[in-house]
Amino acid sequence: MTADDLPLHSRTPLAWARSVLRDPIALLIDHAFLEKKAATNAMDMLTRWPDEWVPGWVETMTSVARDEAAHLAQVTRLLIKRGARLDRTHKNQYANDLRQLVRKGTVGENIDRLFISALIEARSCERFEVLSQAATEDPELAAFYKALFSSELGHYKTFLRLAYKIGKRADLDARWHEMLARESAIIEAQEPGPRIHSGFRVITP
Ligand SMILES: [Fe+2]
Ligand SMILES: [Fe+2]
Numbered sequence: 001m002t003a004d005d006l007p008l009h010s011r012t013p014l015a016w017a018r019s020v021l022r023d024p025i026a027l028l029i030d031h032a033f034l035e036k037k038a039a040t041n042a043m044d045m046l047t048r049w050p051d052e053w054v055p056g057w058v059e060t061m062t063s064v065a066r067d068e069a070a071h072l073a074q075v076t077r078l079l080i081k082r083g084a085r086l087d088r089t090h091k092n093q094y095a096n097d098l099r100q101l102v103r104k105g106t107v108g109e110n111i112d113r114l115f116i117s118a119l120i121e122a123r124s125c126e127r128f129e130v131l132s133q134a135a136t137e138d139p140e141l142a143a144f145y146k147a148l149f150s151s152e153l154g155h156y157k158t159f160l161r162l163a164y165k166i167g168k169r170a171d172l173d174a175r176w177h178e179m180l181a182r183e184s185a186i187i188e189a190q191e192p193g194p195r196i197h198s199g200f201r202v203i204t205p
Helices: 014-020 024-045 057-081 093-099 109-134 139-166 169-189
Strands: none
Touching: 014 109, 024 057, 024 109, 057 139, 093 109, 093 169, 109 139, 109 169, 139 169
16 A cells, blocks of 8 residues: 555645755654654543443554654654754644544544544655655665554554444545545645645745
């Protein structure tokens, strides 16, 4: 499976990856925070099973959190090796904008949270693929992004499968397609810059 098989409504051009790779340290710092956020999101979701107990829910969330913590450790190692370090704070406008779509306090809240988790994983996969293709002058980064693609693809499938386990298929299909369209508009509206979820507009040097 490649990024072309993902149901995302837009594709990131190679030019975006070439542009953000001009500042690999900033990109890695942003990336580290995304992995941290992905781990805490899984920990947060751990106790958000729906009214009925869902077999495998807790195990799935612990497993995702463990993977994301391992990714965070890998990114941090790369940063330190390159003479840099983490910042203390971080902002991810893309994820914040996606979170606005959650129908809070409704039966759909859990579904929306799972769909958003799946969307972030899918977009990250797509970005890692294009980054691995563009990082021709940095084989270490190219290999790293390539390896992450399959792990995040697994998470995307996992979150989507869980959503379909807890809701009615017809309702879910409609909501999923609506959210895919919203995601595409949200990523395209992001500011450009050396971040994993930045907008497509390419900064010319
Ligand atoms: Fe990850
Ligand atoms: Fe992930």
